[in-house]
Amino acid sequence: MHLRLGEIDNVIVSSPEIAKEFLKTHDIIFASRPSLISSEIGCYGNTDIAFAPYGNYWKQLRKICTQELLSTPRVQSLRPIREEEVTDLCKSIAHNAGKPINLTDKISQVSYDIMVRACLGKKSDEKSLFTKIVREGLQNVSVFDIADVYPSIKLLLHLFTDLRRRVEKHHEQLDTIMGKIIDDRKRASAVKIDEGEKQEDLLNVLLKLQSGVSLEHPLTNDNIKAVLMDMFGAGVDTTTSVVDWTMAELLKNRIILKTVQDELRQVFDDKGRVDESNFDELEYLKLVIKETFRFHPTVPLLLPRESREPCQINGYDIPAKTRVLVNAWAMGRDPKYWNDAQSFKPERFLEKSVDFKASSLEYIPFGAGRRMCPGTIYGPVIVEFQLAMLLYHFDWILPDGMKPEDLEMTEVFGVASRRKQDLYVVPIVSRPLLV
């Protein structure tokens, strides 16, 4: 579908066949991103991974991301952080057992805590403030800015809205805190692991690259800040959304909830605790997570692409600078590809083998092609661990006699899709925490 919004041509792709043309066959032409007001300001002039234009600088960052920051060994090395943070979450839930809790808020907070420690090291008041400001700031990114579709008069339009001012204010606050954290770390020696943490955080990895190897594009402090901002921007709301949607679907579908809890308890009852080393045995939980990615894709329109040169797709001329939005949500519910597409049915993946690597274009929760998500190892591990802990240790009931069919499943639009209402639920301890 072609849509002219303001001065910008947009193409919205909703079929896997056409998505293949954009994201596979002609991927190199659509491997750039449009520059948006929020990304220009918040991502240091689009020098992050997610919004950098396609080219050598982006290739360098992407390589650092896949080989250093989000590789399998790195994700493994960050395991103690997620274990400690999710254990703390479960302790606080156990403390409130029998009473309704806002589970959405707790999941969101733990996702931030995991990412702040992974990126910046041990917790501190300064980092709590940083988390608070990032949380507020990400809401601005989700807001549509009219100036993004009228670039020729954006300065004039910004006289009438305060979005730009708000984004700038948040950016300045974050920049100051990150600048101070980087300076402190450099003073304390860039190669020393943050005191109190057993594993190396991502800031340290980036500082070592900055001072050590010779890179085609030497990394400035602002480049490092931009990359770290991506880890928060792309890694926190996404994982929160998946855990939240999964819990909501399980509360609605009690038989699926029981099946997944039976599996977890069968695998972990001998140890009395959840252990990532046994995650290969969690076949049903993996099916449930896959189904959440299909039914509630976290980034429903992926991130926008922009054509770098004119081209022809399916007989249509696509001019340069056309924005492309790929509707992963619609493709995940296309009845041509999915039986009973409007139902939450994890078992469908027993017969249909799909992966997170976009081998089938009707299932692309992490995007496809050159710009696909580099967090396909880290994201699912965080999600799986949180869900395994919440579902192993606790039984869950809806508050105030609420019935599963009353549970509100409306979505709100944002970078990451989320449920309109926070999930309130009553935890009952089933398997006490051993620590």
Ligand code: HEM
């Ligand atoms: C369950 C979790 C996640 C989901 C569903 C998800 C999904 C996505 C999607 C759909 C895109 C756009 C891909 C495209 O345009 O084709 C993306 C991009 C990206 N994601 Fe993720 N993501 C998740 C977790 C993470 C995590 C944990 C990180 C890092 C800590 C991360 C970092 C990024 C980055 C840096 C990009 C931009 C890539 C580029 O433009 O080259 N994501 N993600």
